[in-house]
Structure formats: structure tokens, C-alpha cells
Amino acid sequence: MIRATDLLRIVLRQQVRQLNYGVILAVAFGICIYLSMGILGKEIETLIGQDINFIGGVSVIKASLEEHYFPDTPPQSFAPAVLEQVRSMPQVLSASTSMRRVCWVPMTVGQRTFDLYALGVDPWFWTTNSITAFQGRLLDAADEAKRARVCVLGGEIAQILFGEGPYIGRIVGIHNDNYEVVGIGIGIMLRGNWCFIPLGTAMDRGIHDAAPNRMQLRMRRLEDVEPMARIIPDIVSQKQQSLHLKVEFAGEELSKILGIVRWVRILLTLGIASSLILGCMGIWQGTFAAVRERTREVGLKLAMGAERWDIWAQFLGEAICKSVLGGILGIVLGAVCIYVTGFLLHIPIVWTKFGQDSLLCAGAATLVGVVGGMYPAILASRMDAVHALRYE
Amino acid sequence: MNTLIRLEGLHKGYAGAKVLRGISLEVAAGQIVAIMGPSGCGKSTLLHILGLLLTPDLGRYEVLGQEMFALNHREKARFRRQFFGFILQSCNVFAHTTVAENVEYPLIYAGVPRRERLRRVRNLLAQVHLEANENERSNTLSGGEQQRVAIARALINNPRILFADEPTGQLDRSNTEHLMRHFREVATQMHLGIVIVTHDAQVAAHCDVVHTLRDGMLEARGNEPAMGGRPGCVGFQLGKP
Numbered sequence: 345m346i347r348a349t350d351l352l353r354i355v356l357r358q359q360v361r362q363l364n365y366g367v368i369l370a371v372a373f374g375i376c377i378y379l380s381m382g383i384l385g386k387e388i389e390t391l392i393g394q395d396i397n398f399i400g401g402v403s404v405i406k407a408s409l410e411e412h413y414f415p416d417t418p419p420q421s422f423a424p425a426v427l428e429q430v431r432s433m434p435q436v437l438s439a440s441t442s443m444r445r446v447c448w449v450p451m452t453v454g455q456r457t458f459d460l461y462a463l464g465v466d467p468w469f470w471t472t473n474s475i476t477a478f479q480g481r482l483l484d485a486a487d488e489a490k491r492a493r494v495c496v497l498g499g500e501i502a503q504i505l506f507g508e509g510p511y512i513g514r515i516v517g518i519h520n521d522n523y524e525v526v527g528i529g530i531g532i533m534l535r536g537n538w539c540f541i542p543l544g545t546a547m548d549r550g551i552h553d554a555a556p557n558r559m560q561l562r563m564r565r566l567e568d569v570e571p572m573a574r575i576i577p578d579i580v581s582q583k584q585q586s587l588h589l590k591v592e593f594a595g596e597e598l599s600k601i602l603g604i605v606r607w608v609r610i611l612l613t614l615g616i617a618s619s620l621i622l623g624c625m626g627i628w629q630g631t632f633a634a635v636r637e638r639t640r641e642v643g644l645k646l647a648m649g650a651e652r653w654d655i656w657a658q659f660l661g662e663a664i665c666k667s668v669l670g671g672i673l674g675i676v677l678g679a680v681c682i683y684v685t686g687f688l689l690h691i692p693i694v695w696t697k698f699g700q701d702s703l704l705c706a707g708a709a710t711l712v713g714v715v716g717g718m719y720p721a722i723l724a725s726r727m728d729a730v731h732a733l734r735y736e
Numbered sequence: 737m738n739t740l741i742r743l744e745g746l747h748k749g750y751a752g753a754k755v756l757r758g759i760s761l762e763v764a765a766g767q768i769v770a771i772m773g774p775s776g777c778g779k780s781t782l783l784h785i786l787g788l789l790l791t792p793d794l795g796r797y798e799v800l801g802q803e804m805f806a807l808n809h810r811e812k813a814r815f816r817r818q819f820f821g822f823i824l825q826s827c828n829v830f831a832h833t834t835v836a837e838n839v840e841y842p843l844i845y846a847g848v849p850r851r852e853r854l855r856r857v858r859n860l861l862a863q864v865h866l867e868a869n870e871n872e873r874s875n876t877l878s879g880g881e882q883q884r885v886a887i888a889r890a891l892i893n894n895p896r897i898l899f900a901d902e903p904t905g906q907l908d909r910s911n912t913e914h915l916m917r918h919f920r921e922v923a924t925q926m927h928l929g930i931v932i933v934t935h936d937a938q939v940a941a942h943c944d945v946v947h948t949l950r951d952g953m954l955e956a957r958g959n960e961p962a963m964g965g966r967p968g969c970v971g972f973q974l975g976k977p
Binding site for chain 1: 780784787789790809810813814815816817818820821822824828830831832833837841842844845846847850889890893
């Protein structure tokens with residue numbers, strides 16, 4: 345019986361000299377997509393969730409305490425324990441609180457006076473609402489801690505106030521106090537004349553008359569929005585008394601987008617499955633063709649003393665070798681795709697998960713080779729030696 | 737004389753037609769035996785039965801004193817590995833493999849370690865003057881060179897009996913002459929019994945015994961040595977013109 349090392353050498357030699365690129369690429373393609381989806385899928389869904397906010401912030405849940413509708417009820421705000429708990433939940437990307445209501449305040453620039461919306465925000469506000477700094481920086485925890493008199497202007501109002509700029513370092517008067525402009529914020533959800541100041545500063549300076557009673561949660565995945573919205577009342581009621589909690593999310597838009605995401609997922613899964621099936625069929629047909637082409641070789645080998653197992657092992661080994669080569673190529677391509685995509689989209693890559701998934705893919709590739717090559721290899725091994733030697 | 741093969745009363749038929757009818761045959765060490773006959777008379781069938789590739793309907797077959805037809809499939813394969821060598825008419829080399837890899841195959845199936853295999857392959861290739869072609873693809877060689885590769889492969893496991901089915905079918909007269917001289921030399925040096933199925937009178941002229949298969953039965957005649965080719969009478973270099 346042929347030794348395993350000799351079998352491996354013969355099989356590899358045969359593959360190197362008779363590379364079947366179509367089959368190898370089909371398997372590699374399937375593995376590459378599977379790995380990319382497995383490693384980047386959730387992160388990309390998160391990014392998609394952030395990028396499709398123009399439809400109405402579908403990944404954002406808004407919760408508010410609406411006691412002001414009831415004149416005899418004292419003002420309420422979300423307890424820090426509530427915020428801590430929701431921020432610790434893995435499905436929550438960020439949770440932000442803001443003031444009870446947006447104030448329409450006068451702003452003075454030089455001799456001119458404008459009206460604008462001023463909102464006290466915490467450092468998580470930007471991530472939750474997909475607002476990025478177009479110039480300068482956004483308000484951070486240090487501003488909050490120092491109760492700094494700094495502000496971030498929306499792009500539109502900045503242009504109205506200061507024309508083409510420069511914007512950073514300019515002083516604006518809000519509610520009888522001077523504030524330094526430290527950044528210009530832009531975002532799809534940011535429309536209108538907005539001015540953001542640190543939450544603590546807003547409360548100290550009397551811009552708002554009560555503690556924050558609005559909470560916004562951005563979910564990592566769209567599927568988590570509705571379940572999370574359902575459990576928010578339970579979370580709040582465990583931590584504080586909340587008589588008039590209101591929870592909102594864009595249900596109709598969400599269900600439409602989830603439908604689109606589901607279809608994309610199905611299409612990708614079909615792509616993976618079809619490429620692996622294609623690889624399997626290619627290996628099946630390729631091994632059949634090899635058996636036909638090398639029938640006399642099989643006869644000769646049987647004549648020189650090869651056992652049926654040797655013939656079976658060689659053809660099956662060649663089939664597995666093809667699919668494993670495809671698998672290895674797919675893993676390498678997958679690693680490159682994941683690295684490049686992660687680099688471009690600033691997604692942190694969990695390489696240990698990639699290692700685990702790669703092992704799974706190597707197993708799947710081997711299975712493709714076994715399924716594709718088993719029957720032709722059995723046929724070859726059962727071949728009658730005389731019939732094979734006389735084959736033309 | 738040391739008898740390698742003893743065949744008695746062999747019968748074989750296909751679909752009701754009797755191809756071989758009571759064949760008896762003996763082959764001794766160092767002897768070259770030719771089996772001739774018209775096309776379709778059963779020469780190759782007889783060779784395949786002798787090579788344990790085909791099972792007869794009836795008969796008794798001994799090789800080196802051991803009864804062959806009692807062996808099972810695996811035992812026959814092992815016996816072929818240890819004691820038999822095969823050379824065919826055409827397509828004798830494996831595509832996509834080098835000369836050395838072709839010759840190495842029987843040793844791989846015999847489980848010989850790689851280092852020992854390479855040593856034996858190199859020695860044998862030197863004997864058939866193919867050492868310079870060791871790493872060449874077999875299918876790039878000429879017909880005569882391919883046949884020398886096949887001979888080297890058939891001899892690599894030091895067989896006791898060599899079976900050749902029309903080995904000169906694709907060779908010209910000159911190469912046929914060289915091949916037969918080569919057979920004579922190895923038969924003598926290795927005490928090898930060689931059974932050749934052939935149409936070619938030139939080949940038959942080099943054999944010690946020529947059997948003609950007619951109507952399923954063998955007719956034997958002795959052969960005068962055409963080139964002083966009795967065992968021990970060799971005086972030429974292998975594979976050289």
C-alpha cells in the first residue's frame with residue numbers, strides 16, 4: 345500500500361503540473377466571500393445602519409420622559425444607572441442624553457443678532473447622530489467636565505454667520521455669555537440652524553430649565569432596533585420611577601430596510617453556495633475526465649502491483665488537493681479583502697475569529713473535494729485491469 | 737533448469753466462445769519465450785492470465801512453485817509487485833511525470849523508502865542510457881526512449897518474470913534489434929524469464945522458444961539463436977546502437 349507521504353507527493357506533483365484554475369478559483373471565490381462576510385459582515389451592517397440615516401435614523405431609538413404634558417408632575421431625567429446599563433449592552437453602539445427640549449435662543453455675532461436652536465449634548469451625541477467634525481473638533485468629555493464655554497456650529501449656520509470662514513476660534517454670544525467656536529459639525533441628520541454646547545454648561549448657564557430627559561440609542565444592527573425598543577421600558581422601570589416614558593423608532597422604514605438587507609444576505613449566501621457547488625461539480629467532472637484520460641495508466645498501475653486502495657487514494661487525493669488549493673487561495677484572498685476593507689472603513693479586525701473561520705473553510709473545501717472526487721475515484725479503483733489496459 | 741512458470745490445462749472463454757483450450761506452458765529462468773499467432777487468437781488473454789490480471793475458467797498455474805489461482809485479489813497484487821514486470825506496446829509511460837518518476841512507481845507501491853528508490857532508479861536509468869533524461873517529461877521522449885523507460889520501470893523491482901505485450905509494435909527494425917538484445921542481456925544477468933506476445937518474426941528470432949497460438953491451443957518449437965543469444969552470450973551495451 346502506498347505511503348501517505350508518497351501519496352501526498354504524487355498528488356501535489358500532479359496538481360502543480362495540471363492546474364485546473366476554474367475549479368480552484370470557484371472554490372476560492374466562495375471561501376473568500378464567506379470569510380469576508382463572517383468577519384466584516386456585522387461591522388459593515390453597523391456602518392450601513394449609520395449611513396442610511398437619511399431614511400430617518402432607522403437604527404436610532406428615541407426615548408423621552410414626557411412629564412411636561414402633565415402639569416402636576418415634577419421634572420424627570422434619566423438616571424445615570426439607566427445610561428450605564430444600556431451602554432453596557434453589546435447591541436448598543438452608543439447612547440446619548442440631551443436636554444428636555446431644544447431652545448430657540450438669540451445669538452449675537454458682532455452687532456448682528458440671529459435666532460438659532462441651541463442644544464446641550466453629551467460626548468456620545470455625535471456617534472449616536474452620525475455627526476462628524478467638518479472643521480475643528482467636536483465637544484468631548486473634557487469640555488463637559490470643565491463646563492467649558494465652547495460650542496460646535498452646524499455647517500449651515502456657520503456659513504450664514506461667517507461666510508466662507510475661518511470658523512474656528514470665533515466668538516459668539518449665546519444667552520448673554522460668550523462661547524468659542526471649536527468645531528463645525530456636519531451630518532445627514534443635521535439640518536437647520538444648530539448650535540451645540542456641553543450639556544453641563546447648558547444646565548449651569550440656564551439655557552435649559554431642567555435635567556436631560558431625552559435618550560437616544562444607536563444600535564449596532566438593524567435587527568436589534570425593535571427588540572431593544574421593547575425592553576427599554578423594563579430597563580428604565582428597574583432603575584427609576586418613570587411614569588411617562590415614550591419610546592419611538594422608525595418602524596416602517598426599518599422593516600423596509602431589513603427586507604433589503606435580508607435579500608442582500610440571501611443573495612450573498614446563494615453566491616457562496618453556488619460557487620462551492622460549482623467547484624464541487626468542476627471537481628466531479630475533472631476527476632471523471634482524469635479517470636477517462638488515464639485509464640491505461642490505471643491498468644498499468646494495477647499490473648505493476650498497485651492495490652485498488654492506491655488508485656482510489658490517488659484520484660481522491662487529487663480531487664481534494666484541487667479543492668484545498670482553492671480553499672487556501674480563498675483564505676489568502678479573504679485575508680487580503682478583510683485587511684483592505686478594514687483599513688479603508690476603519691473596522692477593527694478580529695484575527696482570532698478569522699483563524700477559526702479559516703479552519704472551518706479549510707474543512708469545507710476538503711468536503712467539497714471529497715464529495716466531488718469520491719465517486720470517480722471509486723470507479724477508477726474498481727476498474728478491471730485488462731479492460732483498462734485495452735482502453736483506447 | 738529452474739522453472740519459473742508452469743501452466744497446465746488452461747481454459748478461458750468469452751461469451752460462450754472458447755479462446756484458450758487446454759494451454760500448457762513452461763518458462764525457465766533466463767529463457768525468452770515468444771507467443772505468436774493471428775490477431776484475436778487469444779495471445780494477450782494468455783499473457784494477462786499469466787500476469788494474474790485475468791482469471792481463467794479452468795486450469796492450474798504455478799509461479800515459483802506457488803499455486804496462483806488460489807490467491808485473492810490483494811495477494812495477486814502483492815505477487816505482481818514482487819515478481820512480475822510488465823511492458824506494453826504503446827502509451828507505456830505516464831503523462832505529466834518525468835522519466836525518473838515513471839520508473840519509481842513500482843517501488844512506491846512496494847513501500848521502498850525514497851532514498852533507496854532514487855538510488856535504484858538512477859542505477860537502472862544509467863543501465864538503459866537515460867541518466868541524462870532523468871528529469872525530462874516522459875512524453876517528450878522518442879518511441880524508442882519511451883520503451884527504454886518502460887523496460888527500466890518493469891525491471892526496477894528486480895522481477896523474476898517479465899511480460900511484454902507487443903513491445904516492439906511501434907519501433908523500427910534497428911530499435912527492435914536493440915530491445916531484443918537488451919532483453920537477452922537482462923534475462924541472462926538477472927535469470928529472468930521473459931514472455932513476449934508478438935507478431936514480429938524478428939522478435940521471435942531472438943527467443944529461445946516460440947509458441948504459436950492456433951485455435952486456442954499452443955504449438956511450440958525451439959529456436960536457433962539468431963545472434964548467439966543463448967543465456968550467457970551477451971557482449972553489447974544496453975540501449976546503444
